[in-house]
Amino acid sequence: GQNIDQPTEMTATEGAIVQINCTYQTSGFNGLFWYQQHAGEAPTFLSYNVLDGLEEKGRFSSFLSRSKGYSYLLLKELQMKDSASYLCAVPIFGGSQGNLIFGKGTKLSVKP
Amino acid sequence: GAGVSQSPRYKVAKRGQDVALRCDPISGHVSLFWYQQALGQGPEFLTYFQNEAQLDKSGLPSDRFFAERPEGSVSTLKIQRTQQEDSAVYLCASSLGPSGGAGHEQFFGPGTRLTVL
Numbered sequence: 001g002q003n004i005d006q007p008t009e010m011t012a013t014e015g016a017i018v019q020i021n022c023t024y025q026t027s028g029f030n031g032l033f034w035y036q037q038h039a040g041e042a043p044t045f046l047s048y049n050v051l052d053g054l055e056e057k058g059r060f061s062s063f064l065s066r067s068k069g070y071s072y073l074l075l076k077e078l079q080m081k082d083s084a085s086y087l088c089a090v091p092i093f094g095g096s097q098g099n100l101i102f103g104k105g106t107k108l109s110v111k112p
Numbered sequence: 113g114a115g116v117s118q119s120p121r122y123k124v125a126k127r128g129q130d131v132a133l134r135c136d137p138i139s140g141h142v143s144l145f146w147y148q149q150a151l152g153q154g155p156e157f158l159t160y161f162q163n164e165a166q167l168d169k170s171g172l173p174s175d176r177f178f179a180e181r182p183e184g185s186v187s188t189l190k191i192q193r194t195q196q197e198d199s200a201v202y203l204c205a206s207s208l209g210p211s212g213g214a215g216h217e218q219f220f221g222p223g224t225r226l227t228v229l
Contacts, residue, residue, distance in 0.1 A: 004154075033217065042116075042203065042220035043155065087154050099145055099168060100218065102154030
């Protein structure tokens with residue numbers, strides 16, 4: 001089966017750095033996605049990792065370790081607008097390879 | 113360009129009513145997905161289309177749920193005889209190809225919030 005775990009909530013201060021972890025168990029592996037979702041809005045794509053290591057994209061970076069079944073999203077220079085839920089997701093391996101399996105999301109609150 | 117659109121944005125139904133939720137994917141996107149998202153949870157997969165073919169409907173919770181994409185573009189999710197447990201946000205997403213490859217990220221619509229009284 002497939003399982004994704006991430007913390008339910010996190011709080012951080014404006015200007016700081018925060019790391020949101022995600023662990024996954026899948027029958028195969030075909031990459032890992034991070035999405036951002038503001039309350040009442042659609043999830044928006046942040047990053048995709050398929051190889052081990054760190055992918056940097058501006059203030060956001062995403063790390064993957066396939067051997068450990070582990071990823072994290074790193075947010076630097078936090079801004080109030082970064083308050084949102086962050087969703088870790090993996091595509092189904094095999095079959096139609098269509099849909100994503102999502103974690104429950106980590107609700108990040110950025111305080112002044 | 114236009115993103116994924118969904119209508120209606122909000123729907124209130126009485127228990128037992130039928131509802132139809134519409135999704136307009138990004139033009140040219142081959143794949144279309146429906147997800148159900150309960151409050152405080154991540155989206156959960158319902159069904160997947162590649163063009164007009166429904167390749168996976170394993171996530172549909174019961175036979176009251178039905179989805180179609182007859183011409184390979186617009187899709188409709190129909191829920192018959194709605195129950196209170198059907199209350200959720202229904203998200204539609206589209207992608208150029210099947211997810212699992214770089215550049216094949218899914219683009220989500222704003223969702224339809226369904227409330228069943």
